[in-house]
Amino acid sequence: MTVRFRKRVLRDSEWYRTPQGTAYCGNSLELLPAIPDGSVQAIVTSPPFALRRKKRYGNPPEHEYVEWFLQFAKEFKRVLKEDGSLVIEIGGAWLKGSPTRSIYQFELLVALVREAGFHLAEDFYWVNTAKLPTPVQWVNVERSRVKDAVTPIWWLSKTEKPKADNRRVLKPYSASMQKLFRLGYNDGRRPSGHVIGSKFGTNNGGAIPPNLIETSNTTSKGRYQDFCRDHELVMHPARFPREVPDFFVRFLTEPGDLVLDPFAGSNMTGAVAEELGRPWVAVELNPEYLEGSVGRFEDGIVKRS
Ligand SMILES: C[S@@+](CC[C@H](N)C(=O)[O-])C[C@H]1O[C@@H](n2cnc3c(N)ncnc32)[C@H](O)[C@@H]1O
Numbered sequence: 001m002t003v004r005f006r007k008r009v010l011r012d013s014e015w016y017r018t019p020q021g022t023a024y025c026g027n028s029l030e031l032l033p034a035i036p037d038g039s040v041q042a043i044v045t046s047p048p049f050a051l052r053r054k055k056r057y058g059n060p061p062e063h064e065y066v067e068w069f070l071q072f073a074k075e076f077k078r079v080l081k082e083d084g085s086l087v088i089e090i091g092g093a094w095l096k097g098s099p100t101r102s103i104y105q106f107e108l109l110v111a112l113v114r115e116a117g118f119h120l121a122e123d124f125y126w127v128n129t130a131k132l133p134t135p136v137q138w139v140n141v142e143r144s145r146v147k148d149a150v151t152p153i154w155w156l157s158k159t160e161k162p163k164a165d166n167r168r169v170l171k172p173y174s175a176s177m178q179k180l181f182r183l184g185y186n187d188g189r190r191p192s193g194h195v196i197g198s199k200f201g202t203n204n205g206g207a208i209p210p211n212l213i214e215t216s217n218t219t220s221k222g223r224y225q226d227f228c229r230d231h232e233l234v235m236h237p238a239r240f241p242r243e244v245p246d247f248f249v250r251f252l253t254e255p256g257d258l259v260l261d262p263f264a265g266s267n268m269t270g271a272v273a274e275e276l277g278r279p280w281v282a283v284e285l286n287p288e289y290l291e292g293s294v295g296r297f298e299d300g301i302v303k304r305s
Helices: 008-013 028-034 062-079 104-114 136-141 175-183 223-230 243-252 268-275 287-296
Strands: 014-017 021-025 040-045 080-089 119-128 150-157 212-215 259-261 280-284
Touching (some): 008 028, 021 268, 062 104, 080 243, 104 119, 104 150, 223 287, 243 268
Parallel strands (some): 021 280, 040 080, 259 280
């Protein structure tokens, strides 16, 4: 059920509502203080990246990034439950005119642990299988670098043991594992020296996934894209692939737990939470992106404010 907050600043910023969630238009720094302490189970977000050229979604410059982000981190920590999680997908960047990389996303991680007091529960990586070979100069012309296809995702937590259950994100077993279940196997010592115990052949309903999410984000078809085209709205240029919020919302929350995306963009996190029966709150600065995000929800599901 939609969580309703009483604070006026939130009521005035409400953009739309669905059975499970509310999208607010505004600056998270101004709106988050109206969210009660310890009310959010998971923050799943992708903040503006520190790129050299400002994109349309207002990226802070690299040298100010950590200071800028720490202001939000203080609020994130306050609104999270004690066993809550903060998941940050944060893209890398090449330094201008140089075949070397910025280290801002690592500096941010260090600051979130050392200064903001979060724990690094686990680092994840999203491999974008459809990534184009850029920057052209280093990758295609000089051929001295390869495609940068991996985006880090930092899973942080307030305590050492945040709520999490990998049984909610099991993957289908590999073909060889399925064969092994059918035909059985001999336990004992392998030629490699490993000892395989008798529990190895137990079917647990799926394989435990690694800290690697493989998917592309090139979909040009879909309800969101159609809606933006039909209404002549700008499609968000840096959208989550569905698989990223889907994995973390399942893994770190249960139905009924509140999910927050403070940099919501096209509100993929809210749409996934809606489908998975988790109440959600989304905050986005740019009204045009929020307008487009309406297209992620079924016709009639959205109540306009
Ligand atoms: C990388 S995008 C998020 C994209 C999103 N994950 C999606 O799937 O569409 C970051 C978003 O943060 C928004 N933003 C930047 N500063 C903000 C702030 N202070 N408060 C709220 N939103 C902000 C930008 O407008 C941008 O849409």
